[in-house]
Amino acid sequence: MRVAILGTGALGGVIAGCLADTGAGLVCVSRGRTAEILEGGLTIFTPEGTVEMIPRDRYVLIDSQRGPLNETMCKSCDVAIIAGKADSTPELSSIAEDIVSEGGVVVSIQNGLGNSGIIASRVGWERVVGGSTTHSAWRDSEGGVHWTSRGSMSIGKMDGSDPNPTEAEFVSLLDEAGLNPTWSSDINKEIWRKLMINVAINPICAIAGIRNGGLLEIPELWIQSLEAMREAENVARASGVDLGAMNIEDYLRKVVTATSENRVSMLQDLMAGRKTEIDVICGAVISKGEELGIKTPRNEVLLALVRGIEMSQNHD
Numbered sequence: 001m002r003v004a005i006l007g008t009g010a011l012g013g014v015i016a017g018c019l020a021d022t023g024a025g026l027v028c029v030s031r032g033r034t035a036e037i038l039e040g041g042l043t044i045f046t047p048e049g050t051v052e053m054i055p056r057d058r059y060v061l062i063d064s065q066r067g068p069l070n071e072t073m074c075k076s077c078d079v080a081i082i083a084g085k086a087d088s089t090p091e092l093s094s095i096a097e098d099i100v101s102e103g104g105v106v107v108s109i110q111n112g113l114g115n116s117g118i119i120a121s122r123v124g125w126e127r128v129v130g131g132s133t134t135h136s137a138w139r140d141s142e143g144g145v146h147w148t149s150r151g152s153m154s155i156g157k158m159d160g161s162d163p164n165p166t167e168a169e170f171v172s173l174l175d176e177a178g179l180n181p182t183w184s185s186d187i188n189k190e191i192w193r194k195l196m197i198n199v200a201i202n203p204i205c206a207i208a209g210i211r212n213g214g215l216l217e218i219p220e221l222w223i224q225s226l227e228a229m230r231e232a233e234n235v236a237r238a239s240g241v242d243l244g245a246m247n248i249e250d251y252l253r254k255v256v257t258a259t260s261e262n263r264v265s266m267l268q269d270l271m272a273g274r275k276t277e278i279d280v281i282c283g284a285v286i287s288k289g290e291e292l293g294i295k296t297p298r299n300e301v302l303l304a305l306v307r308g309i310e311m312s313q314n315h316d
């Protein structure tokens with residue numbers, strides 16, 4: 001099976017590194033400085049403290065800034081995994097359309113709502129697989145990927161259908177790679193559960209400039225995180241997402257504890273002067289809430305504060 005990873009940043013790097021230990025053909029798509037770094041191989045610091053070096057000859061590297069795909073790469077992959085930031089989804093979907101074979105599929109494991117719809121507009125819903133992951137990672141300035149906590153991955157069709165043979169083979173491959181995958185018959189629920197976590201952790205840790213574990217040490221912040229999460233939960237339930245009976249405080253505590261040493265992706269973005277994913281996180285909750293007549297004041301404040309910081313760093 002040949003797999004392309006579109007957006008080989010922190011999480012994409014973890015997936016590439018794990019797949020490198022399997023027999024899969026690997027294509028890493030990146031751009032600019034990240035592509036330059038990948039020219040020298042990929043270094044992964046595992047949660048167990050070992051360092052893995054993935055040699056450059058283990059993957060084909062495509063710098064997406066260097067123009068259209070080489071003809072030999074077109075339709076060459078069975079699966080394209082989109083692992084980039086939400087604002088790169090339109091560009092990465094177009095690359096996915098070119099690189100994936102006729103019977104191939106495109107998997108999104110990104111944060112936020114709405115990525116699947118953008119991908120479907122390029123390749124059709126029947127070829128889109130939604131996803132969500134609790135693996136967490138960050139990348140240092142030399143491009144080293146620090147896999148901070150070993151989690152799991154859920155993937156599934158947005159209509160809840162069973163996996164086709166390519167999708168089933170892909171799940172087995174992720175399993176062989178040690179990425180703890182499961183095929184979900186309700187991936188929309190998994191995407192919303194992850195969104196609730198991102199709403200609770202990302203903006204507050206980014207604004208306060210703290211690691212995830214800091215939320216447990218500062219009760220005033222913990223209360224705000226929980227409130228933001230509750231708003232997202234209300235919107236999810238009103239949208240018809242079957243979250244079942246869940247204790248959101250326990251769930252949040254479990255994730256914060258497992259990722260306590262992490263600098264959340266939004267904090268990493270602000271520290272690097274990059275645009276954040278606030279629009280597809282709090283922004284998505286607010287607009288869904290507006291559609292359904294549900295108020296989301298915490299999310300509004302968090303969105304405004306993060307946008308304010310972005311603007312002070314000269315973003316649009």
Ligand code: KPL
Nearest residue numbers: 136201259262264265266
């Ligand atoms: O998804 C994450 C992120 O950093 O974006 C969490 C789960 C909050 C881990 O840090």
